[in-house]
Amino acid sequence: GENVEQHPSTLSVQEGDSAVIKCTYSDSASNYFPWYKQELGKRPQLIIDIRSNVGEKKDQRIAVTLNKTAKHFSLHITETQPEDSAVYFCAASKGRNYGQNFVFGPGTRLSVLP
Amino acid sequence: DARVTQTPRHKVTEMGQEVTMRCQPILGHNTVFWYRQTMMQGLELLAYFRNRAPLDDSGMPKDRFSAEMPDATLATLKIQPSEPRDSAVYFCASGLDGNTEAFFGQGTRLTVV
Numbered sequence: 001g002e003n004v005e006q007h008p009s010t011l012s013v014q015e016g017d018s019a020v021i022k023c024t025y026s027d028s029a030s031n032y033f034p035w036y037k038q039e040l041g042k043r044p045q046l047i048i049d050i051r052s053n054v055g056e057k058k059d060q061r062i063a064v065t066l067n068k069t070a071k072h073f074s075l076h077i078t079e080t081q082p083e084d085s086a087v088y089f090c091a092a093s094k095g096r097n098y099g100q101n102f103v104f105g106p107g108t109r110l111s112v113l114p
Numbered sequence: 115d116a117r118v119t120q121t122p123r124h125k126v127t128e129m130g131q132e133v134t135m136r137c138q139p140i141l142g143h144n145t146v147f148w149y150r151q152t153m154m155q156g157l158e159l160l161a162y163f164r165n166r167a168p169l170d171d172s173g174m175p176k177d178r179f180s181a182e183m184p185d186a187t188l189a190t191l192k193i194q195p196s197e198p199r200d201s202a203v204y205f206c207a208s209g210l211d212g213n214t215e216a217f218f219g220q221g222t223r224l225t226v227v
Contacts, residue, residue, distance in 0.1 A: 103159055
């Protein structure tokens, strides 16, 4: 089945600095890679996603890059703000009739220090 | 504003009791996921349904857990008998074809004493 690893498990940055979180996946059939943000006590919510036919996607201060050959993808947050503090999860998905679908990484706890 | 609805939001039960958690997916979504979240384990996939058919429940302890979709508007996760180690937040999520954004419910916080 799919196995998603995520690093680092915790990350502290100064406000205004950049943060990078990296994930690797094991199943080459995976073709959809979302990133979720979970604030304390709340549900995970999608912040950005990328499909396997695209190498990079950007949305304001957030970007995701994908290297299909190496089977890894990364989340980049620039100009971090205190409200970016949360746990971030990556996931890998194959869709349709595959089992072990939409498997999440273990999460990264990001702290943005003022 | 379409949302995934989970009930109950909180549940405290004694060890050995049966627990049933319910999820109403977003209307029109054909995939449903059940996840368990503990402090140590992140979001652990328990079960995955597509068009009400179970595609994967390999992450679920079969001896005590069961998941069903009686109809397209209801998914259930049952634990019988419950144990203290089952204490966690259980999330349901729904989406289209399992390959697009999965929308999460607010979760059920289960405490087994």
